[in-house]
Each structure stands twice: as C-alpha cells, then as structure tokens.
Amino acid sequence: MHLFAPGTRIRRREVLHGELWMEHPVTVVSDDGDVLAVRLDPGSPFTFPDHPHGPHPWSSHSAWASSVVLQLHKTDAAYGVWKFFAADGTFLHWYINFEAPIVRHPDAFDTDDHGLDLIVHPDGSRTWKDVQDLHWQRAEGRIDLATVGRVLEAAAEVTGFLDAGTAWWAAWAEWSPDRGPDHPAPVLS
Structure with missing residues (x-):
C-alpha cells in the first residue's frame, strides 16, 4: 500500500463507472495506512473532464468556495x-459523506x-441530508x-458508532486548521 x-x-x-468525473487537489495531513486525513482548502480548483454520464453536479463551480475541511478516509469504509x-x-x-471506499x-x-449525507452538530444532534x-x-x-x-449498511454502521459513542473519528476532535496542514495525527490508543 502506498502511504x-x-x-x-x-x-x-x-x-463514475470507471471514468474520471471530477478532481481537485488536497493536502495530506496524516496517513497511517488505515486513515488517510487530507485538508481541503478554499480555492482548491475543480477539474471536470468530459464524461459519458454528462456533467458533474458541481460543474458550475470552478473551485471549493467554502472554508477549510478536514477529510478522513478510513480504509474500506463506504463513507468519508x-x-x-x-x-x-x-x-x-462533522459531515458524513457516503461515498465509495477510496482507491489509492x-x-x-x-x-x-x-x-x-449526515451532519453531526457540535451538540451531537444529527441531520440527514440529500436522502x-x-x-x-x-x-x-x-x-x-x-x-x-x-450505502444503507454504511449509514447503519455510522449511526451505530454515534449511538454507542465509539466514533473512530472522535480522535480528530481537537484538530483545527490553525495548526497547519502538517499537524500530526492524533495518538490513537
């Protein structure tokens, strides 16, 4: 495996269906082979190659226009x-983005x-999005x-973690963008 x-x-x-549909740069924060953490920064340019399925839903956007986002991708998980x-x-x-497991x-x-998508608010309440x-x-x-x-199995897995208080991504609760893109991963026990 490439780290x-x-x-x-x-x-x-x-x-999508074996063909590139969209790409953009991110910066690696950490990669231990199990969890790949990347940082998406404002202004990250989007590229949309022609695709047999038609335009990507975000094709009207030229770049990421929101603020900093830390993206955590666990090996074989059907969500980020x-x-x-x-x-x-x-x-x-927190924003759970149900997506295909990553391929490196x-x-x-x-x-x-x-x-x-599932939004998990700071108080722990949850809002399903784009059902x-x-x-x-x-x-x-x-x-x-x-x-x-x-996707529904992954949604059940995520809600199970949240209900049990065992969300693996909680180890990243203290990470913030002011620590810079090279801030080391949290120590997992």
Whole structure:
C-alpha cells in the first residue's frame, strides 16, 4: 500500500463507472495506512473532464468556495468523515459523506459520492441530508441497487458508532486548521 507523506499535495478524484468525473487537489495531513486525513482548502480548483454520464453536479463551480475541511478516509469504509470549520477556524460540524471506499494511486485517491449525507452538530444532534439523492442517483444510472444497499449498511454502521459513542473519528476532535496542514495525527490508543 502506498502511504502519503504529510504536507504532500495529492488529488481527490471522483470516478463514475470507471471514468474520471471530477478532481481537485488536497493536502495530506496524516496517513497511517488505515486513515488517510487530507485538508481541503478554499480555492482548491475543480477539474471536470468530459464524461459519458454528462456533467458533474458541481460543474458550475470552478473551485471549493467554502472554508477549510478536514477529510478522513478510513480504509474500506463506504463513507468519508469531513470536519467543517468556519472562516475563523471555529468548528462547525462533522459531515458524513457516503461515498465509495477510496482507491489509492501514487499521487491521488479515487472515490465517488453516493449522495446521502449526515451532519453531526457540535451538540451531537444529527441531520440527514440529500436522502432523496439515493433514489435520484439510481434513477439516473449513477448507482445500482447493490450500491444503495451498501450505502444503507454504511449509514447503519455510522449511526451505530454515534449511538454507542465509539466514533473512530472522535480522535480528530481537537484538530483545527490553525495548526497547519502538517499537524500530526492524533495518538490513537
């Protein structure tokens, strides 16, 4: 397995039906082979190659326009855990992005967004987002019924972690963007 060094710029690539659909740069914060942590910064430019499925849903955007986001990708997990911050570096919320497990390359990783999202607010309350996208993505041919099943299994896994208070990403609770992109990973016990 290829590990990425902290501070390295790599590409996050969305691949749909085996073809590149979108990519943009991120900066590696940490990579221990189990969890890849990358930082998405404002202004990260999006590239949208022509795709047989048509334009990417974000194709009207030229770059990431929000604030800093820490993205955590656990090996074989069918979701990424994103930690959103306000422009001043204040923690806003966790954002569970249900997506294909990452596939590593020497200078990039591949995934594909499956539409469903879960926002976990600082007080622990939860808001499901884009629930209808599972149906829409299946109707549009982006995902198949088996993928819908995997997304629902991943959603049950995530809610199980949250209900039990065993979310693996809690180890990153103290990480903030003011520590810089090279801030080391938390020590996991």
